[in-house]
Amino acid sequence: MWTTVLVSGITLGSFYTLVALGFALIFGVTHTFNLAHGELIVFAGYVAYWMWKTYGVSLLLTFPAAILATLVLCLILQRLFSRLREPMEMNSIVLSFGLAILLQNGMLFFFSGDYRLIRVPLLNQRIHLPGLSLSYGQFTLLTISLLVLALTYVLLHHTYLGKALRATIQDRESAALAGINVRGMGILAFAIGAVLIGLAGPLFGSIHYLYPTAGLQATLIAVTITIFAGVGQIRTLILGGWILGFAESCTVVLLGASWRELVSAIMLLTLLALRPHGILGREEQ
Amino acid sequence: MTREQPTSAPMKHLPLAHMVLLLGLAILLALPLLSGGNDYILQVFTHALLLAILALAWNILAISGSISLGHAAFFGVGAYTSGLLSLESGVSPWATIPLAGFAAAVIALGVWLFCRRLRGAYFALATLAFVEIPRVLTDNWDSLTRGSLGLVGLPGLPGLRLGPLYFDIGASSIGSYYFVLVFGLLLLATVTLILRSNLGLALQAIREEETAAASLGIRVQGYRLLALLLSALFSGITGACYAHLVHYIEPGMVYGLHFSAIPVIFAICGGRFTIVGPALAALVLYPLDQFVFHPLLPAGHEFLYGAVIVLAILFLPSGFWGQLRKGQFVSIKTGSIE
Amino acid sequence: MSLLRLEALSKRFGEHWALKEIDFDLEEGEIVGLVGPNGAGKTTLFNLITGRHKPSSGRVWFEGKDITFYRPHEIQRYGISRTFQSSRPFARMRVLENVVVGRIFSGKFHLFPHTEDTNMARQLLELVGLAHKEDALAGELTLSERRRLDLARALATEPKLLLLDEVVAGFSPLAVKQAAELVQRARERGVTLFIVDHFMSLSLTVSDRLLALDHGEKIAEGKPQEVMRNRKVIRAYLGTRHDDEAQSAER
Ligand SMILES: Nc1ncnc2c1ncn2[C@@H]1O[C@H](COP(=O)(O)OP(=O)(O)O)[C@@H](O)[C@H]1O
Ligand SMILES: [Mg+2]
Numbered sequence A: 001m002w003t004t005v006l007v008s009g010i011t012l013g014s015f016y017t018l019v020a021l022g023f024a025l026i027f028g029v030t031h032t033f034n035l036a037h038g039e040l041i042v043f044a045g046y047v048a049y050w051m052w053k054t055y056g057v058s059l060l061l062t063f064p065a066a067i068l069a070t071l072v073l074c075l076i077l078q079r080l081f082s083r084l085r086e087p088m089e090m091n092s093i094v095l096s097f098g099l100a101i102l103l104q105n106g107m108l109f110f111f112s113g114d115y116r117l118i119r120v121p122l123l124n125q126r127i128h129l130p131g132l133s134l135s136y137g138q139f140t141l142l143t144i145s146l147l148v149l150a151l152t153y154v155l156l157h158h159t160y161l162g163k164a165l166r167a168t169i170q171d172r173e174s175a176a177l178a179g180i181n182v183r184g185m186g187i188l189a190f191a192i193g194a195v196l197i198g199l200a201g202p203l204f205g206s207i208h209y210l211y212p213t214a215g216l217q218a219t220l221i222a223v224t225i226t227i228f229a230g231v232g233q234i235r236t237l238i239l240g241g242w243i244l245g246f247a248e249s250c251t252v253v254l255l256g257a258s259w260r261e262l263v264s265a266i267m268l269l270t271l272l273a274l275r276p277h278g279i280l281g282r283e284e285q
Numbered sequence B: 001m002t003r004e005q006p007t008s009a010p011m012k013h014l015p016l017a018h019m020v021l022l023l024g025l026a027i028l029l030a031l032p033l034l035s036g037g038n039d040y041i042l043q044v045f046t047h048a049l050l051l052a053i054l055a056l057a058w059n060i061l062a063i064s065g066s067i068s069l070g071h072a073a074f075f076g077v078g079a080y081t082s083g084l085l086s087l088e089s090g091v092s093p094w095a096t097i098p099l100a101g102f103a104a105a106v107i108a109l110g111v112w113l114f115c116r117r118l119r120g121a122y123f124a125l126a127t128l129a130f131v132e133i134p135r136v137l138t139d140n141w142d143s144l145t146r147g148s149l150g151l152v153g154l155p156g157l158p159g160l161r162l163g164p165l166y167f168d169i170g171a172s173s174i175g176s177y178y179f180v181l182v183f184g185l186l187l188l189a190t191v192t193l194i195l196r197s198n199l200g201l202a203l204q205a206i207r208e209e210e211t212a213a214a215s216l217g218i219r220v221q222g223y224r225l226l227a228l229l230l231s232a233l234f235s236g237i238t239g240a241c242y243a244h245l246v247h248y249i250e251p252g253m254v255y256g257l258h259f260s261a262i263p264v265i266f267a268i269c270g271g272r273f274t275i276v277g278p279a280l281a282a283l284v285l286y287p288l289d290q291f292v293f294h295p296l297l298p299a300g301h302e303f304l305y306g307a308v309i310v311l312a313i314l315f316l317p318s319g320f321w322g323q324l325r326k327g328q329f330v331s332i333k334t335g336s337i338e
Numbered sequence C: 001m002s003l004l005r006l007e008a009l010s011k012r013f014g015e016h017w018a019l020k021e022i023d024f025d026l027e028e029g030e031i032v033g034l035v036g037p038n039g040a041g042k043t044t045l046f047n048l049i050t051g052r053h054k055p056s057s058g059r060v061w062f063e064g065k066d067i068t069f070y071r072p073h074e075i076q077r078y079g080i081s082r083t084f085q086s087s088r089p090f091a092r093m094r095v096l097e098n099v100v101v102g103r104i105f106s107g108k109f110h111l112f113p114h115t116e117d118t119n120m121a122r123q124l125l126e127l128v129g130l131a132h133k134e135d136a137l138a139g140e141l142t143l144s145e146r147r148r149l150d151l152a153r154a155l156a157t158e159p160k161l162l163l164l165d166e167v168v169a170g171f172s173p174l175a176v177k178q179a180a181e182l183v184q185r186a187r188e189r190g191v192t193l194f195i196v197d198h199f200m201s202l203s204l205t206v207s208d209r210l211l212a213l214d215h216g217e218k219i220a221e222g223k224p225q226e227v228m229r230n231r232k233v234i235r236a237y238l239g240t241r242h243d244d245e246a247q248s249a250e251r
Helices: A002-030 A037-055 A059-081 A088-111 A136-158 A160-170 A172-177 A182-207 A215-229 A234-254 A257-274 B009-034 B039-063 B072-089 B093-115 B120-130 B132-140 B173-196 B198-208 B210-215 B220-246 B257-270 B277-296 B303-315 B319-324 C042-049 C072-078 C095-106 C115-128 C143-156 C173-188 C224-229 C231-238 C244-248
Strands: A126-129 A132-135 B160-162 B165-167 C004-013 C016-026 C031-035 C057-062 C080-082 C161-165 C192-196 C209-214 C217-222
Touching: A002 A037, A002 A132, A002 A136, A002 A160, A002 A182, A002 A215, A002 A234, A037 A059, A037 A088, A037 A182, A037 A215, A059 A088, A059 A182, A088 A215, A088 B120, A088 B257, A088 B303, A126 A136, A132 A136, A136 A160, A136 A182, A136 A234, A160 A172, A160 A182, A172 A182, A215 A234, A215 A257, A215 B120, A234 A257, A257 B093, A257 B120, A257 B132, B009 B039, B009 B173, B009 B277, B009 B319, B039 B173, B039 B198, B039 B220, B039 B257, B039 B277, B072 B093, B072 B132, B072 B220, B072 B257, B093 B120, B093 B220, B120 B132, B165 B173, B173 B198, B173 B220, B198 B210, B198 B220, B198 C095, B210 B220, B210 C072, B257 B277, B257 B303, B257 B319, B277 B303, B277 B319, C004 C042, C016 C042, C016 C209, C016 C217, C031 C042, C042 C161, C042 C192, C072 C080, C072 C095, C080 C143, C095 C115, C095 C143, C115 C143, C115 C173, C143 C161, C143 C173, C173 C192, C209 C224, C209 C231, C217 C224, C217 C231, C224 C231
Parallel strands: C031 C192, C031 C209, C080 C161, C161 C192
Antiparallel strands: A126 A132, B160 B165, C004 C016, C004 C057, C209 C217
């Protein structure tokens, strides 16, 4: 049984890392806490659901549309966030809180409050390997998540733009002095974030019911993993995602599925209590 | 804030502000007449008043500089405490409502445990996460809370007899309306008193410059905790009143994002550096939502709240009441609520 | 018994020693200047005395009491107040309220401000020359006005010991002279003063003694003229460029 828990923990955790990655990247580069992150994921999920339902497009083929839709939305949001002043973290929280409400109501209008799921029967079939068994769904989730994480890693570490992004995350002032266009990096971060959200959304819609207020949980997950990891390190993000995924799987097995939502909240509260100055660690002198 | 002050330049907008307030109060007092016996109008305003009270309570904490995104925790615990006590033991809601306030304050101690050392954005995130604890507990602890089924058939607010006068309160829309109005005015008076007292000075000083406040002898953590407790106490009482007014609660409703978001929206749109701003915003926006946007747009009418907070932070961060009283409060630059 | 006694006070930030084994005594009624180049550890010393930072080792004694590990507001109640290098007014409160806050919380708490609190605050605003601004918001003051507000606010607590951190940085010679008068008047009220003054513009004229720091170490102490002639002090000052000032201005 514990291998099952482990497998589902790691699968879920990898997906959670994907959910958090866009959030962490945007936060790292622009210091924006985008509380509408989960709503964006749900939105991308709805786009995929709509394509799948009305045109019978297969799940994988919905990705481009979901990505495109989130990209447009994220670039609009970026314009709004860029008008905020310091303290960026607090102001962006309040602004994005409002944006989240806007998005929720927009989705309620277009997709109604009903629970929707992108049902792909194949995903429920099981693959049997020596010593463990997992579903196609888990397998797909794991593969896509890890693949995207790996690609992002390569992008950040082995391309010029990625290095510029990382330099901006480390220290905006020095990056600006080194001739990096910090504003441009902010837009780029939102764009890459949008792609990641566009990838996470359809996956979300295939494993979890979509409804307009489903985003809060995803936001909490993203915040938790980001606070766990600090900014900049994909490896630590994955570790955080796995710990959270594993903790949730254990909770579901030991206490029941209805306790799952408590896990990320408690983990976030504990992390914050231990790290009161937050990620940037800007302890006042 | 300091006494004997009505002098000098910055007061020049005050007459207008006073007129608005007096007119508003007159309308509220006469509303049962103005509404021509229309129960729906009264119910909407009763609810608007409850939300105004919640926003006032929220602002006690915000005055000390901490923005909470999780006041639904206090509201919900208050609603459940009073609801369960009155259902299970048959005690009058008049006894259980104050207890609900205390229960919410106890929950606030739990928040304090986690958030003691947090400021600004991190405090806000922690409160957002904290709501999940009472919500999931209420949802799952079936034997105590009846779980996700919620509480049905809660007793209404009993009538009160004061000498020869009898107030029917829960029995009619007018009674409920006046009860909530009186509660709101009392809380408004309390908040005014707090803000004009030295306690209010301490809270504002902590908000503006914590380090300097401590260096002047202000017990920073003590006052922050006190603000949190007071805010939670009143939010809990509000939740309890809500429960007895609507007779039905369930975890997803009273712990939902709605009751966390509403006070933030109203306080920031109304002006969180003002006393009445948050309440005024509630009394304007909620009826606007119910009378105009709800009929137009049954699904998604609450986009109004999202829109106003986005607009407020981008263009009017001191809130509309704060703006009207410019000169009373600092001209804050746009794009920032801090 | 000296008013303030620092005993082998040290502070380490990570690997970096901001202060090393500082011993110093301050007598009641004195005005002592704390000088040294930027980064010498002057502000850090104030932070240790006022409880903002805890020392890595060593002790702070005030009126014979060990206050090393007291919290800032407790230390204030014993009679130590300070101003900050980058002035920290309560920006969205009125100038008068700023000073009233200083007055109210240092003594016994009462729930509503008394008229005498306001009157005293007005007198202090008069003293620092801000009486005409009492209704302005503190955030709208100029830098030199803010510094004077800081001073009034700190004086309102009626401290026994007042620590001033770079109160005259960026002031014109005339303003420095006015500040010197203020300091003298504070002393006449019975306040002992410890003044950080990087450029020695103020401390040379008003101080009874100087304490000079460099790289966290005490390099000299004594009469101002003696300290000024001290070779280590001269070398410490010549070794630093004055445009460092800008870098540490925010501390
Ligand atoms: N909170 C802090 N964290 C890390 N280093 C600090 C902190 N405060 C001061 N320092 C360091 O301690 C040294 C002394 O600083 P400071 O006391 O501000 O000098 P001064 O006031 O004499 O210019 C400097 O090297 C500074 O970088
Ligand atoms: Mg200094």
